[in-house]
Amino acid sequence: MPAPRTYTRDAAYRSLPGGALDVDHDLYERIAAADRRLVQEFEVPVRSGRAWEVPAGHIVRLLQVDGPQVGDLNLWSLHDPRERFWAARTRQLQRSSMTTYDRFWSTLPHLRPLATVVGDSLAGHPDAEVIHDLLGTRCDPYVNRMLAGVDFDRHCHSNLTRAVLPHGLTEYDVHDVLNVFQLAGLNHERRYFMDACPAQPDDFFEFFAETDLLCALSTCPGGDLSVHMWGPEAASTEEQLQHCHPLGVKVYALDDEALAGWEPSQRAAYRGADGLHGMRLRD
Template structure:
């Protein structure tokens, strides 16, 4: 299935930075980090239809892997020390594209607006449909939309998995946010409707990102598995049928050789100091009509 429909637009990207600006990434630095000697400091699997949260120190690498077969994972990121700063999927797709791959960055919410992490490896980057793999257009499945569309309560959803995963870190359902759908094949069809198709990842495929700051990460193994069967609509599969298409996902965290980090430093929060932002709320109250 082709991903983007019949019509292609040629307008330039709306969000661009000056040469040498924040969107002009030092790719040589990140390629050096990706290829540097590394040491595994933690490794685990996220079982089917579940979620897990974990901490990552700045300067470390996280690898998400397809273990046994195709499986979609829903990923959230937060600043470990201030979870109000979290991954901003909408701004990320404006600054990069509607899916993520090598050298794209996970941008954070206002008022910080800085890269939380940078993608340094993607084994599906050369896939024929790479432009719609690791989807940023859609968000996590949740029991509320399931009730809306079907009239039924079903507990197997990524929103629920992520909520349970972060509770031990002091976060709640209100902290769960729009995700990166790792390994997900999704886009807009010819009628500009959102679609999902079978996950193309196989055993050994992986997606790696470099932590720019100390992170809290959470990953859900989507209860829809590889999304080869529909979750909603007249052809929707039962939860038992979906389970047959579910696999675990692997997570591994690495530290890298210090020499590879030469020239890198954690990014500062946005430098904006105007009176209509966080620095001027008391000095310039919202105008009254």
């Protein structure tokens, strides 16, 4: 079989200088380096999930505790959860994995940055281009039943569902995720693969809230993904549990001086034409 072709074409989605995709690195470097005040801290236990609110202008740090551990992250606009993280468009506008200065884009008709990545301790890792995976999505009990023939209720979809119920959301609100700390990509057959998480204790991934957010994080039941979850070589759920660890979450507030020059993100300027979007709700 011939080797896969390597493409060197420019990205399809590009903005003009100073446009939406031309992120002000100096601003976000200043925000990341600014003095910060810890306002919330907790751990998400193994094979569970938690949801929490984050005000605009705050930083969220997801970190390895005694890792390595993969996490599945969902984001919503706090005041209108119909606006949520749009993984597919984020892949097109950013890349197939996320790192510093990449942005979490929201669904139509809003289309704005919900958050911007401001810190990634794995950015210098040799496999950085396939860490914090945006190609795949959350594991779920439905595909597990289809592939393994058994029911298991601690998949990320289930964990996220339980996490958001107290916030008035349901299973239908859980959406495609960012697989934080996950090493994954496409193999030589162009098929999706996952490999062992390279993170170590104290490794972290940070994002800055561009608007008020509801966040939810699941600690994947596959743990560090060093053993197969499905197929003829799959480990049992008990064996997988040996590779599971908690994840830490810290939320920080910043002083007003650190936010000088920053404004909360605004929903898309497009307002519809020829009656196509006559039902759109006003901001």
